Amino acid sequence: MKRTSCVLSMAAALSMMIIPCSGAAENNADYQPSLYFKPIETNESQVLKNGTVYVNTSLLTGENNSFNAEAYIDDDQKQAGHVIAKWKCESEYIALGNLTSPIDWCGKAPYVISDIYITDHPELNKQYVSYPGETYDPLTLVGENSDDYPLAAFSATVDSDTPAGRYSVEFMSGEYGAQCEILYKYGRLDTSFKEFFPAGEYAKPINISVSDRMLGDIDNDGKITGSDATMILSAYTNISSSGESKLTKEQEIAADIDADGIITGSDATLLLRYYTALSSGEERSVYDYFLE
Ligand SMILES: [Ca+2]
Ligand SMILES: [Ca+2]
Known part of the structure; x- marks a missing residue:
């Protein structure tokens, strides 16, 4: 010192x-x-x-x-x-x-x-x-x-x-x-x-x-599905109309897929893309998938 x-x-x-x-x-x-x-x-x-x-x-x-x-x-x-x-x-x-x-x-x-x-x-x-x-x-x-x-x-x-x-x-x-x-x-x-x-x-x-949950797992059921993407999209719609996402803070953090600090349509689009890839056999985690 x-x-x-x-x-x-x-x-x-x-x-x-x-x-x-x-x-x-x-x-x-x-x-x-x-x-x-x-x-x-x-x-x-x-x-x-x-x-x-x-x-x-x-x-x-x-x-x-x-x-x-x-x-x-x-x-x-x-x-x-x-x-x-x-x-x-x-x-x-x-x-x-x-x-x-x-x-x-x-x-x-x-x-x-x-x-x-x-x-x-x-x-x-x-x-x-x-x-x-x-x-x-x-x-x-x-x-x-x-x-x-x-x-x-x-x-x-x-x-x-x-x-x-x-x-x-x-x-x-x-x-x-x-x-x-x-x-x-x-x-x-x-x-x-x-x-x-x-x-x-x-x-x-x-x-x-x-x-308290994995990135993208908005409903915290341990997996990423189409309903998580839908929840992000409704949050974005809510924010656009009332300024409130109507999600909990835990959900909001998990919903910000690109980690830019805000929830937008592109977070929903990104998660939907990952879910689609998962359905076709994608094996990477949600974290690794978005690194590329
Ligand atoms: Ca989920
Ligand atoms: Ca975002």
Whole structure:
């Protein structure tokens, strides 16, 4: 913790030295490096096509109710000379833990660096990872790309009593000193810096949909049939006419087949397509089917 605050004040000190940028950054004024997560699915927590994690709480045993995720930096210009990534989960039902250095996780880090600072704050449900640059040069990549290896890995444990709904693990942004920061460096001959504070589309969260049933099984009879698709279609019709789906929250989460946060006709169409495929011998699960 002490070492982390030291790193932060160094970044703050560097930020005061910013002078107008030249070279690579000027030619690509719109460019921004980004941070992203990659969740890893389990039997209980399935990763859908758009990256949303779908958790069926009826499968949670108490022993195995977490999924792992990795945090990455995507920096095509490869000028990052200092990287701080911070993320949090605001729900009391989802606990972040097991923050792990990429060296311990997969044997390699994105950058050649002597110290990676990782700080787990279970009491705040926040995790920090810092790659401090110590010179005017960008950090040296280990692989071809900045995201060949993760910045860090962690776990998210979902309480089996989690109410149905949509949750997220998100990169921190907005408040100086408590946000993600990527500092660009241009080498000894150009000692300027450029600061990025990834947010919005440059720091996408992990969305987590929690329900007590399988995706698409609206009536919770353990299988997907035409009546599930019909229920989605009526919910969509109800929403269009009165704004209310007339489904329970558990059903609403299970009805959002494409996990975009709303129930539309296309959710009904997708589920009907899967049901039709099932009837012709499709063996993949509803999760695997929609991955393609
Ligand atoms: Ca059903
Ligand atoms: Ca939808």
